[in-house]
Amino acid sequence: MSEKTTAPEEDRYQRVWEVVEGIPTGAVLNYGEVARLAGYPGRARMVGRALGRAPRSRKLPWHRVVNAQGMLSFPADSEKYRTQRRLLEAEGVEFDGEVIDLERFGPEGALDRILWGP
DNA sequence: AAGATGACTAACT
DNA sequence: AAGTTAGCCATCT
Numbered sequence: 001m002s003e004k005t006t007a008p009e010e011d012r013y014q015r016v017w018e019v020v021e022g023i024p025t026g027a028v029l030n031y032g033e034v035a036r037l038a039g040y041p042g043r044a045r046m047v048g049r050a051l052g053r054a055p056r057s058r059k060l061p062w063h064r065v066v067n068a069q070g071m072l073s074f075p076a077d078s079e080k081y082r083t084q085r086r087l088l089e090a091e092g093v094e095f096d097g098e099v100i101d102l103e104r105f106g107p108e109g110a111l112d113r114i115l116w117g118p
Numbered sequence: 119a120a121g122a123t124g125a126c127t128a129a130c131t
Numbered sequence: 132a133a134g135t136t137a138g139c140c141a142t143c144t
Contacts, residue, residue: 031126042139048125049141065125073125080125122144131135
């Protein structure tokens with residue numbers, strides 16, 4: 001069965017979406033980590049692309065993916081930035097200026113918070 | 119087909 | 132601390 005040699009984008013991004021769906025409420029992960037967990041080490045840029053192309057029907061918690069500096073990868077004056085920030089703050093993620101403390105809200109810190117409280 | 123782009127990152131200066 | 136460079140690779144011009 002020789003269909004096409006190139007798989008549809010959806011198939012290639014499937015793993016990324018699954019990882020993102022696994023990020024618990026109130027926690028954040030950076031693009032590089034998501035890529036690594038999805039089996040694509042070193043391919044952080046692909047994660048940003050995968051999120052941008054994800055179907056709305058998938059209802060991904062895309063806002064829980066931030067960059068390695070704990071910042072949102074959108075211009076601070078953009079609508080996208082405000083939307084992402086609002087969603088994160090609504091689930092308890094705190095910002096210090098523009099920055100999220102990854103020690104507290106990254107996977108490790110978030111787990112500790114869930115188990116031990118803030 | 120070759121060059122630019124981007125929801126990135128780590129390593130250098 | 133802030134800017135640059137190099138690695139990454141699917142898409143778009």
